[in-house]
Amino acid sequence: MGLKVFLIAGEVSGDKLGGALMCGLKSLTDVEFSGVGGPLMEAEGLTSRFPMTELSLMGLVEILPKYRALKARIRETADAIVAQQPDVLITIDSPDFCLRVARLVKGASNIKTIHCVAPTVWAWRSGRAAKMARYIDHVLALFPFEPPLMTAEGMGCDFVGHPIVAEPVASAAEAAAYRASLGLTEGDPLILALPGSRKGEVARLSDRFGGALSKVTAHHIDAQIVVPCAAPVYEQVRDNTARWSANVHLIAPNDPNKRVAFKAADVALAASGTVSLELAAAQTPMVIAYDMKWLSRVIISRMLKVDTVTLVNLVSETRAVPEFIGADCTPDNIAKGLLDVLASPNTQNDAMDLTMERLGRGGEAPGLRAATAVLATL
16 A cells, blocks of 8 residues: 555645645655645646635635535544554645644644745744644755754754756747747847736735836836736636736636746846745746735734845845835835836845755755655654
């Protein structure tokens, strides 16, 4: 009988991590999967117990209206795990859901628990690691500075690298062909707009992004705007961008042009998150903008321990990427940031290169490293 693994991912980035881990495990051993995940995990053999999109929430205030439904899913999922008795429960990010499930599972069984993506105790709420250690046996960390923070609280921890370093990047020739297909000539800016993968953040950011881009295109009248869309928010992004005054091209989920557009763009305007690493891998300079509901913003801003939320800045230990967070997330500020980057497009290159190096570019694929760490832990 093969290894039995129950996995839980709650959002697009977690689905990507889960898919890579599953692929790695399949290459090393006979394995059977169950759990909750998205399309990439399903492509590796998972039948999700319920749609992963139910868990794609962010922010303290945003979670409250869904709390009763989430609580029921937490109990339902934990009961299923205890009944199945897998060899290991692997939870992936989404701590508000995943770690509550792990706590219930540990309270009712001796099932091994591994959590992928260390809590950002270096950024805020440093007590989370100690709390997590009560019901998590081992952590798979995506950033090289995280293992000491986890082991200090009694958990095992391996730095496995970030899956972004193993993803293909489009060639210069592909990028040039894509730009030509949009009618761009040399000197015409191609701007990526990435307003997020969650409905709440898209709702908050879309109009601000649109306002900023209208100011940029007033200076660069031949600019083209490309908006790659995540599957959970495709229709919402389509409807919101229809109100923008800029010339917009949508890229549907799973369209291979997304990868090419990342390489072809002169600058990107993106919501805070792992997308900054995708942009760094493609060597596309960026501006990061983000906001939450007012109460969430106030609470979290008081708890932050770092002066930047952009992963490229954090990993490279620079502040090369401009960001406009909370009250600074205004169309005027964002537009100025974009125009500054377009005027000096190479200032982020060293920080992006260093980020990819530190995340494991050129080494063993992170999914395989994560799978090896899982098997070693078991």
